[in-house]
Amino acid sequence: MFHIRITKRQEPLSVGGSCLVLLSALILSLLLSGLLLFLRGTPPVDGIVTLFQGAFGSRWAIEDSILKAIPIFLCSLGVAIAFRLQIWNIGAEGQFALGAIGATWVALSFPQWPKIALLPAMVLAAAVAGGGWGMIPAILRQRLKTNEIIVTLMMNYIAILFLEYLVYGVWKDPTSFGFPMTPEFSEQAIVGKIGTTSINWGLAHCLILGVLVWGFFKFTRTGFEVKACGDNVRAARYAGLPYDRLVVLVMVLSGALAGWAGFLEASATVNRLQPSIMVGYGYTAIVVAWLARLHPLSIGIASFLLAGLRVGVENIQLDLQVPAAFGGIIEGLILLTVLAGGLFTHYRLVRGKK
Amino acid sequence: MEIITIIIPLLAAAVQSGTPILYATLGEIITEKSGVLNLGVEGAMIIGALAGFIVSRYTGSPVLGFFAAGIAGSFATSIHGVVCLWFQGNQVVSGLALTILGAGLANYLGTSYVGLSAPGFSPVAVPLLSSIPVLGPIFFKHDILVYISYCIPPVMCLFFTSTRFGLGLRAAGEYPAAATAAGLNVLAYRWFGILAGGFLMGLGGAYLSLAYTHLWTTNLTGGRGWIAVALVIFAFWRPGRAVLGAYLFGSVMALQLRLQALGTQLPSSILLMLPYVLTVFVLVMSSWRKKTNEEPAALGVNVEPAD
Numbered sequence: 333m334f335h336i337r338i339t340k341r342q343e344p345l346s347v348g349g350s351c352l353v354l355l356s357a358l359i360l361s362l363l364l365s366g367l368l369l370f371l372r373g374t375p376p377v378d379g380i381v382t383l384f385q386g387a388f389g390s391r392w393a394i395e396d397s398i399l400k401a402i403p404i405f406l407c408s409l410g411v412a413i414a415f416r417l418q419i420w421n422i423g424a425e426g427q428f429a430l431g432a433i434g435a436t437w438v439a440l441s442f443p444q445w446p447k448i449a450l451l452p453a454m455v456l457a458a459a460v461a462g463g464g465w466g467m468i469p470a471i472l473r474q475r476l477k478t479n480e481i482i483v484t485l486m487m488n489y490i491a492i493l494f495l496e497y498l499v500y501g502v503w504k505d506p507t508s509f510g511f512p513m514t515p516e517f518s519e520q521a522i523v524g525k526i527g528t529t530s531i532n533w534g535l536a537h538c539l540i541l542g543v544l545v546w547g548f549f550k551f552t553r554t555g556f557e558v559k560a561c562g563d564n565v566r567a568a569r570y571a572g573l574p575y576d577r578l579v580v581l582v583m584v585l586s587g588a589l590a591g592w593a594g595f596l597e598a599s600a601t602v603n604r605l606q607p608s609i610m611v612g613y614g615y616t617a618i619v620v621a622w623l624a625r626l627h628p629l630s631i632g633i634a635s636f637l638l639a640g641l642r643v644g645v646e647n648i649q650l651d652l653q654v655p656a657a658f659g660g661i662i663e664g665l666i667l668l669t670v671l672a673g674g675l676f677t678h679y680r681l682v683r684g685k686k
Numbered sequence: 687m688e689i690i691t692i693i694i695p696l697l698a699a700a701v702q703s704g705t706p707i708l709y710a711t712l713g714e715i716i717t718e719k720s721g722v723l724n725l726g727v728e729g730a731m732i733i734g735a736l737a738g739f740i741v742s743r744y745t746g747s748p749v750l751g752f753f754a755a756g757i758a759g760s761f762a763t764s765i766h767g768v769v770c771l772w773f774q775g776n777q778v779v780s781g782l783a784l785t786i787l788g789a790g791l792a793n794y795l796g797t798s799y800v801g802l803s804a805p806g807f808s809p810v811a812v813p814l815l816s817s818i819p820v821l822g823p824i825f826f827k828h829d830i831l832v833y834i835s836y837c838i839p840p841v842m843c844l845f846f847t848s849t850r851f852g853l854g855l856r857a858a859g860e861y862p863a864a865a866t867a868a869g870l871n872v873l874a875y876r877w878f879g880i881l882a883g884g885f886l887m888g889l890g891g892a893y894l895s896l897a898y899t900h901l902w903t904t905n906l907t908g909g910r911g912w913i914a915v916a917l918v919i920f921a922f923w924r925p926g927r928a929v930l931g932a933y934l935f936g937s938v939m940a941l942q943l944r945l946q947a948l949g950t951q952l953p954s955s956i957l958l959m960l961p962y963v964l965t966v967f968v969l970v971m972s973s974w975r976k977k978t979n980e981e982p983a984a985l986g987v988n989v990e991p992a993d
Contacts, residue, residue: 545914655797660794674775
């Protein structure tokens with residue numbers, strides 16, 4: 333009889349090996365998703381092919397995937413900063429909402445400002461609102477050791493309801509025939525599109541912010557401290573690193589990036605504030621961050637893939653009447669299989685008895 | 687007299703709305719006592735809710751549906767077990783993934799049932815007990831699932847303090863290395879914690895689809911699983927205090943519905959915030975007053991495979 337046991341590797345898995353594990357995890361989750369399509373009576377191969385065609389099969393599809401990757405990338409970048417310190421910020425969704433609210437407040441209050449002043453003011457308001465929303469759980473954790481996972485998550489529900497309160501109430505467009513939305517932003521409050529594409533300049537923001545975050549961890553002292561504390565809190569504390577202050581810092585940065593994404597979504601994508609911008613990018617961002625092992629460049633690639641997944645799911649929803657929830661299933665499966673695959677980084681399976 | 691006639695139905699409604707949260711909180715307590723942090727309560731609950739609904743609809747038996755929900759809950763959390771116990775995955779992330787997957791699965795498989803109803807449980811007054819003034823109408827005029835939930839906390843307390851298996855389970859959560867040295871199979875205890883916990887979470891979900899409403903809707907659980915995770919901390923991992931916490935949330939939810947029905951000036955989105963704001967508040971209060979740390983010492987820490 334064969335026995336399989338787990339033994340520790342002498343050295344961590346090579347890069348090639350890691351890629352192989354990642355690829356197997358993705359294939360396994362696609363196979364399982366295909367099985368679920370089959371259970372509902374949708375031809376699985378057709379379904380997966382239609383999904384990929386919808387995501388990456390045409391210029392329009394790729395542009396749409398990039399468009400959706402922008403907010404996912406920024407939220408994920410933020411989430412990754414917090415995860416580096418082992419702070420579990422599950423609140424990107426709420427920080428994103430607050431960012432959109434902050435930007436909208438500026439856009440509706442000062443619609444006549446010139447673009448060069450209005451857009452930076454909107455970014456600032458979004459970052460302050462998102463960062464402030466992220467700071468609350470950080471302060472609670474620092475002062476009272478309150479569990480940040482649950483607080484950030486609860487604050488997502490609160491933020492979304494607050495957004496709804498605003499667009500159903502005080503900020504509602506009187507000419508919207510009862511639809512919950514604010515009036516359209518003025519021309520100066522809108523981030524434009526790149527050339528003749530449908531992609532907005534938010535893509536450039538992503539590149540700049542991605543490089544900044546990469547540089548923050550690579551070159552700055554504070555970035556190094558975050559990594560050191562994340563690897564071993566106790567040792568870092570003995571070394572005199574300011575762990576408590578870093579907790580607040582990463583949560584503010586994390587929230588500000590998610591808030592920035594909220595700004596872009598309101599300003600560039602829908603040109604107003606409406607509840608339909610809350611589609612769960614903040615949760616997808618967590619999947620992306622973990623998939624990319626918290627590295628900015630990989631986060632870029634993973635954001636594009638998972639954004640493509642969302643676009644693809646819309647496609648099979650239209651073509652094959654597959655419910656939209658299918659996207660959540662694939663995301664959940666990918667995350668679970670990638671997590672399980674992590675075992676092979678430090679261990680290997682050996683056949684035979686002890 | 688005026689006030690009593692308003693408050694008694696409100697408190698009865700509080701017990702009813704608190705019951706699904708109570709089941710889920712008790713489930714999470716068992717899981718966490720064994721040293722496993724399962725943030726996928728929401729996912730397990732909603733899968734249980736759907737399984738209970740479908741089985742009850744096709745068999746016509748809510749009792750079968752109720753058990754199916756428990757089994758489906760265990761099935762959902764077994765995914766967490768595979769990832770964390772066998773594959774050493776990060777427990778926080780795996781739990782989140784389970785929440786995403788569970789919500790996706792339930793909404794995907796349940797699309798064609800939205801708005802449909804299934805046979806469920808109806809209130810049965812307990813003879814004698816229900817005629818006690820005040821307490822009777824609050825606690826003893828409910829469906830049988832509420833009465834079952836009354837029995838679980840004392841059983842759990844006995845299990846944790848007075849049975850060999852319960853003590854072993856706690857050892858697996860407090861000090862797995864010592865438990866292993868004492869010859870206990872830590873992984874087996876943790877599997878039990880995950881599966882038994884998932885069973886209760888599934889039952890909590892079934893309460894929503896079979897007793898609270900007899901309908902299937904999308905996102906039926908509405909964050910109750912996360913409230914349960916918070917209540918475990920509020921309850922200091924004690925089943926008795928979980929009852930208190932669950933009914934506290936039940937009363938806020940009942941009050942919120944009552945106010946909405948009465949047509950207050952407050953916008954509905956602000957009213958809907960109440961349970962979530964209360965969760966944050968309750969967490970802050972319990973971390974403020976925390977005298978002793980009752981969290982299982984090895985909570986969330988995986989046991990590395992022996993070489």
